[in-house]
Amino acid sequence: xxxxxxxxxxxxxxxxxVQINCTYQTSGFNGLFWYQQHAGEAPTFLxxxxxxxxxxxxxxxxxxxxxxxxxxxxxxxLQMKDSASYLCAVHxxxxxxxxxxxxxxxxxxxxxx
Amino acid sequence: xxxxxxxxxxLIKTRGQHVTLxxxxxxxxxxxxxxxQVLGQGPQFIFQYYEKEERGRGNFPDRFSARQFPNYxxxxxxxxxxxxxxxxxxxxxxxxGALSYGYTFGSGTRLTVV
Numbered sequence: 001x002x003x004x005x006x007x008x009x010x011x012x013x014x015x016x017x018v019q020i021n022c023t024y025q026t027s028g029f030n031g032l033f034w035y036q037q038h039a040g041e042a043p044t045f046l047x048x049x050x051x052x053x054x055x056x057x058x059x060x061x062x063x064x065x066x067x068x069x070x071x072x073x074x075x076x077x078l079q080m081k082d083s084a085s086y087l088c089a090v091h092x093x094x095x096x097x098x099x100x101x102x103x104x105x106x107x108x109x110x111x112x113x
Numbered sequence: 114x115x116x117x118x119x120x121x122x123x124l125i126k127t128r129g130q131h132v133t134l135x136x137x138x139x140x141x142x143x144x145x146x147x148x149x150q151v152l153g154q155g156p157q158f159i160f161q162y163y164e165k166e167e168r169g170r171g172n173f174p175d176r177f178s179a180r181q182f183p184n185y186x187x188x189x190x191x192x193x194x195x196x197x198x199x200x201x202x203x204x205x206x207x208x209x210g211a212l213s214y215g216y217t218f219g220s221g222t223r224l225t226v227v
Contacts (some may be wrong), residue, residue, distance in 0.1 A: 004155075033216070035218075042219060043156070043203070043218050045215030048212055050212070087156075089155070091212065097163075098161055098168040098170075099144070099168070099169065099207075099209075100161055100169050100171065101156070101158060102158065103156050103157070105153075
């Protein structure tokens with residue numbers, strides 16, 4: 001089966017740096033996505049990693065190690081608007097040419113002054 | 114450019130009824146996927162359609178069905194509604210072969226079954 005783990009909740013201070021970890025055990029791995037979801041809204045795309053290493057995009061960076069089944073999302077210079085749920089999602093490809101995202105339960109990040 | 118649009122935004126149905134949810138993908142996107150998100154959980158995959166054919170199906174009962182039309186819009190149908198079907202239903206479209214742009218989600222349909 002597919003298993004994706006990430007912390008349920010995290011709290012960090014405005015202006016600080018926070019790292020949200022994600023570990024996964026899946027078959028048919030075809031990359032890993034991070035999404036941000038504010039309460040009651042749709043998930044919005046943050047990053048996609050398919051090769052090992054770090055991808056940087058402004059205040060957000062994402063890292064992937066395929067051999068360890070591990071990823072993290074790094075948020076720098078935290079702002080109050082970064083308070084949201086962060087979803088780790090593994091992209092799975094199956095034999096029939098099916099593509100799907102398998103999500104973790106999400107990490108609710110609270111940014112405090 | 115219009116994003117992924119879903120209708121209706123909110124819906125209240127009674128147990129045993131059926132419901133049809135609609136999704137229009139981003140122009141040029143031929144792949145549409147449906148997800149169910151229960152409060153406090155990550156989205157769960159229901160269906161993927163590409164070029165009007167079902168390409169993948171998640172672990173959902175046969176009460177759930179979907180289809181994709183020639184203009185790539187899609188419908189999700191749920192029959193014999195149960196209380197447990199209450200959730201946010203998300204539609205996502207993508208450009209096959211361009212995963213670095215991610216899947217774009219619509220704002221969802223909030224279904225409440227009473």
